[in-house]
Amino acid sequence: MLAGVLLLAAALAAAPELRAQTEVLPEVFLSGRVALSDRYPLHYLGLVQGDSVSPAVLDTLSRVLVRDLTLSGFFDMRLPDSPPDTARSLSASTVTYLDGTLEGGAVNYRAEIRLRSAYRGEPFWVHVYEFPADRARPAAHRIASDLIRQMTGEPAITQSRLAFCGKTAQGKEIFSCTFDGFDLVQHTYNSGNVLSPAWSPDGARLAYTSFARGQADVYLLDLASGDSRVFQSTAGVDQAADWAPDGLSLAYSASPDDNSEIYIRGIDGGEARRLTYSFPIETAPTFSPTGRELAFTSDRLGKPQIFIMDVDGANQRRLSTIGDYNDSPAWSPRGDMIAYVRRDRDGFQIYITDPRGESHVKLTSGPGDNMDPSWSPDGLRIAFASNRTGVFQIYTMDIYGRGVERVTNTGMACTNPTWSPVLDDNGEIIITQKK
Numbered sequence: 249m250l251a252g253v254l255l256l257a258a259a260l261a262a263a264p265e266l267r268a269q270t271e272v273l274p275e276v277f278l279s280g281r282v283a284l285s286d287r288y289p290l291h292y293l294g295l296v297q298g299d300s301v302s303p304a305v306l307d308t309l310s311r312v313l314v315r316d317l318t319l320s321g322f323f324d325m326r327l328p329d330s331p332p333d334t335a336r337s338l339s340a341s342t343v344t345y346l347d348g349t350l351e352g353g354a355v356n357y358r359a360e361i362r363l364r365s366a367y368r369g370e371p372f373w374v375h376v377y378e379f380p381a382d383r384a385r386p387a388a389h390r391i392a393s394d395l396i397r398q399m400t401g402e403p404a405i406t407q408s409r410l411a412f413c414g415k416t417a418q419g420k421e422i423f424s425c426t427f428d429g430f431d432l433v434q435h436t437y438n439s440g441n442v443l444s445p446a447w448s449p450d451g452a453r454l455a456y457t458s459f460a461r462g463q464a465d466v467y468l469l470d471l472a473s474g475d476s477r478v479f480q481s482t483a484g485v486d487q488a489a490d491w492a493p494d495g496l497s498l499a500y501s502a503s504p505d506d507n508s509e510i511y512i513r514g515i516d517g518g519e520a521r522r523l524t525y526s527f528p529i530e531t532a533p534t535f536s537p538t539g540r541e542l543a544f545t546s547d548r549l550g551k552p553q554i555f556i557m558d559v560d561g562a563n564q565r566r567l568s569t570i571g572d573y574n575d576s577p578a579w580s581p582r583g584d585m586i587a588y589v590r591r592d593r594d595g596f597q598i599y600i601t602d603p604r605g606e607s608h609v610k611l612t613s614g615p616g617d618n619m620d621p622s623w624s625p626d627g628l629r630i631a632f633a634s635n636r637t638g639v640f641q642i643y644t645m646d647i648y649g650r651g652v653e654r655v656t657n658t659g660m661a662c663t664n665p666t667w668s669p670v671l672d673d674n675g676e677i678i679i680t681q682k683k
Contacts, residue, residue, distance in 0.1 A: 287324040288399055290317065291367075293347040294328040300353045308384040309350065309359065309391075315428075316392035316406045319653065321628055321646055322399070332367040343367075344399065356380055361391055363398065373398055385430060393670075405624045409668040410631055411435070411445045411454055412642050415661040422456055422469070423662075427624075427644070429655040435469060436476070444488050447668045448495050454666075455479065455489040455498055466500055468515065480513065480520070488532045493539045499523075501531035510544055512559070523561035534579045534586075535559075536603070543567065543577040543586055554588050556603065567605040576620060579603075582627035585647065587611075589619050598632055600647065611649030618643075622665045631655070631665040 292314055297306050318325050326333070326343075333343045348361040358378050362371035375394060379387040393404035411424040414434075422435040422445050436442050438460040445456040454469040458476075466480040466489050480486045484503030491498055497514045508529040513520040523542070524530045529552075532545040543556050552575045554568040568574035573591035580586065585600045594614030598621050601608045612618035616636035623630055624644070629651075631644045642655040642665045656662045 288322055289326070289333070289343040290323040290399075291326040291330065291332065291343050291345050292317070292328060293345055295348050295350045295359065298349070298351040301350050301357070302352075302354075302381065305352070305357060305381055305384045306350055309388050312385050312388035312428075313392055316389060316404075317395065319428075319651065320392070320396055320404065320406075321651065322396060322402070345369075346395070352381070354381065357384070357387075359387065359391070361395070363395070389426070403626045403670045405626055405629060405667075405670070407671045408625055409671070410622075410642060410655060411447055411666050411668070412633075412656070412662050413442060413445065413664040414656075414658060415663075420663075422454065423658075424668075425655065427655070427667075428653075429657065432658065435471070435474075444664055445666045446489050446491055446498075447666045448491050449493060449669055450495055451669045451671050455491065457487040457489070466498070479515065480511075484508075490534050492535055493537055499533035499535060499542055501533065510542070510561075523557065523559075524564075525561075532576055534577050536579050537581050537583045541603075543579055543588075545575045545577065554586070567601065567603075568608070569605060570608060574599075578621045578623055578630075580623050580627045581625060585627075587621035587623065587630055589621065598630065598649075600630075611645065611647075620664050622667045624667050625669045631667050633663040633665060 295306065295310060314325065317323050342365060345364040345367055348359060351358045356378060358376065360374065360376050363373040364371050377387055377391060389406040392406045396402060396404040405427050408427045409424045410427060411422055413420045414423045420441045420443065421437065422442055423432060424435060425432045435454065438458055440459045443457040445454050447454055452471055454471065456467055456469065457464050458467050464485040464487050465478055466486045467476045468479045469476045479498065480500060480502065482502050482504040484506060485508065486500060486502045489498045489500040497512055499510060499512045501508050502511050507527060508531050509525065510523045510530050510533050511520040512523060526548050528546060528548040530544055530546045533542045535542055540559050541556055542559060543554060545552050546555050551572045553566055554574050554577045555564055556567050557564040567586065568588065571590045574588055576589040578587045584602065586603060587598060587600045589596050590599050596617040596619050597610055598612045598618050599608050599610050616634055618632055618634045620633045621630050629644050629646055631642060633640045634643050640661045640663050641657065642662045643652055644655060645652045
């Protein structure tokens with residue numbers, strides 16, 4: 249059975265028509281009810297530069313913009329050296345043309361970006377961006393975000409960050425970087441181990457587990473002030489927190505009586521509400537995007553398996569049915585898929601399934617382990633930790649296991665990624681580092 253699943257996953261990656269026939273994975277539709285597999289033809293014609301424009305600024309802006317648009321998976325990209333496809337101008341797959349100008353000098357730059365529905369036609373969308381010379385990369389992310397929103401109606405991961413655990417000489421600490429691996433920031437300095445960061449829905453806070461006081465407690469970190477406070481501390485192990493979609497409560501596992509169970513508690517305090525009651529270990533809760541259900545890990549059957557329950561603890565049912573070790577569920581923000589980790593013959597690997605557990609598709613394979621899945625805010629990519637090169641680093645891939653991109657290259661082991669929501673219009677968050 250397992251071999252058949254692997255062959256089917258490989259066939260799906262190579263043949264979209266087979267995927268449709270077998271219905272192993274549902275087609276993903278964008279906001280305009282356009283299928284993700286139907287990519288928008290987009291021809292980037294380049295930017296006309298002024299006399300005083302730095303070649304380095306122009307190169308960074310163009311290169312990052314094209315990479316962002318390509319990585320989004322929304323577009324069939326054509327580059328400036330491709331001829332205009334005028335023959336398709338009246339077809340259903342009309343090509344959109346992207347061009348613009350770049351003016352500026354040693355300090356500030358001004359980019360005018362245009363979209364046209366016909367080659368050399370009048371633009372139907374024009375936007376001006378002003379930025380310092382040293383902010384060409386964030387400017388490209390912002391431009392790509394606006395273009396994606398304009399053409400698809402979808403949020404753009406180009407204005408998001410990834411937080412993760414990095415192993416320093418003193419222990420594991422929390423770091424974050426842009427979705428493409430730049431602007432590395434260290435957030436915690438606990439001189440101990442921290443685990444399981446989880447980004448709040450508003451992007452302003454991180455929940456995480458820390459052993460700073462000699463036991464596993466759940467903390468909340470305010471990114472603007474750099475201050476952390478204890479959220480949950482019992483005599484046992486408090487860990488694996490996940491935010492409710494409204495940002496008002498956290499689900500987590502705790503073992504005040506030496507038995508790990510799932511709880512929910514409001515972030516402003518109050519009594520914790522226990523959801524599970526069983527002798528085995530129950531941990532790793534993850535909210536559905538509606539906030540009405542939770543997926544979690546339980547070994548009530550003797551081995552770790554993925555279960556789903558209502559947010560009040562009722563209607564518990566098993567999701568994973570294959571394999572003797574399934575863990576780390578992560579619910580897509582679109583609600584249509586759940587990623588998780590299964591122990592296979594080639595190590596720990598990432599799978600996705602629908603919320604009914606009817607189809608399970610393997611996205612990664614060995615050599616090496618691939619773990620800790622976390623969804624992008626648009627629900628179209630997955631961040632994960634992999635030791636495929638010997639040391640764990642953070643990678644991303646699309647929902648079919650393709651388009652793998654390495655994010656971190658820091659020299660330290662990196663695990664437990666958590667993807668931020670789409671950040672504000674400037675693609676920035678206020679971060680204060682406190683040692």
